[in-house]
Amino acid sequence: MSEVDKYLAMKEKEYRIPTNTFKVIPWLETTEAIVRAFEILSKYRHRIEAAAFGADDFCTNFGIKRTSTDTELELPKKLFAMYCHAADVVGMDTPFINIKDTEGLRKELEMLKQFGFKGKFAIHPTQIEVIQKAFLPDPKEVDYSKRLVESFEKAMEGGKAAIVFEGNMVDIAAYKRGVNILKRAGLRK
Numbered sequence: 001m002s003e004v005d006k007y008l009a010m011k012e013k014e015y016r017i018p019t020n021t022f023k024v025i026p027w028l029e030t031t032e033a034i035v036r037a038f039e040i041l042s043k044y045r046h047r048i049e050a051a052a053f054g055a056d057d058f059c060t061n062f063g064i065k066r067t068s069t070d071t072e073l074e075l076p077k078k079l080f081a082m083y084c085h086a087a088d089v090v091g092m093d094t095p096f097i098n099i100k101d102t103e104g105l106r107k108e109l110e111m112l113k114q115f116g117f118k119g120k121f122a123i124h125p126t127q128i129e130v131i132q133k134a135f136l137p138d139p140k141e142v143d144y145s146k147r148l149v150e151s152f153e154k155a156m157e158g159g160k161a162a163i164v165f166e167g168n169m170v171d172i173a174a175y176k177r178g179v180n181i182l183k184r185a186g187l188r189k
Contacts, residue, residue: 001026001044008047020046025092029054030061034076034083041087050090052121053080068098070108074115081116091116095123102130109134135184142185145178152178 008022024047028037034053041051055073059066066072077093084091093112096105105127112120119135122128137145148165152175155163162171182188 001040001047005044005047023047023049025050025052027052027054027057028080029057031058031076034058034080037080037083038086041084041089045087045089048089050092050119051080051084052092053077053094055094077112077117078115081112084118085116090118092119092121093117095121096127097123099124099126102126105130106134137181137185141181142187145181145185146187148178149175149182 004024004026008024009019012019012021026040026044026048028034028040028051033040037051041048053076055070056066058076059072064072070077081091096108098104109120109131113134120131122131148170151165152163152170162169164170165174179188
């Protein structure tokens with residue numbers, strides 16, 4: 001990543017464009033890269049648009065067999081997603097290679113969202129809509145978040161740090177979750 005950063009900085013200077021204009025999506029594909037992910041992603045955050053987990057190369061490097069269920073990758077994927085989040089980088093998963101198994105892709109996407117991934121690469125055009133739909137917030141979730149955020153912000157103006165909202169106790173964590181949903185829906189910056 002150091003060499004890439006230097007090369008891109010040189011080209012930006014050569015083309016007389018602002019520093020850090022060029023962005024990359026590095027693929028972390030080895031055990032060392034996953035173990036050092038936070039360090040790598042934090043150091044080069046200025047260059048990174050997102051980061052990708054490379055499952056096949058990771059398995060090869062680690063000396064394990066990749067199975068159709070990917071259970072052998074649950075821990076490294078969870079760590080990768082967590083390190084991406086901590087470094088404020090969008091974490092993306094490797095492509096789902098069985099292009100005819102749309103239901104399998106949907107199941108994997110649900111699991112990845114629970115791990116904290118924010119996207120997934122497609123290997124075939126038929127996967128794009130399924131992946132996009134999975135990572136967009138549900139319209140009901142967006143509507144709920146709009147109401148929650150609005151109510152909570154009014155309460156904060158009055159000095160409150162928690163409220164009862166639609167029968168539930170809501171604090172700053174729920175408020176932040178609502179704001180994040182609105183950001184994913186493109187309704188907040």
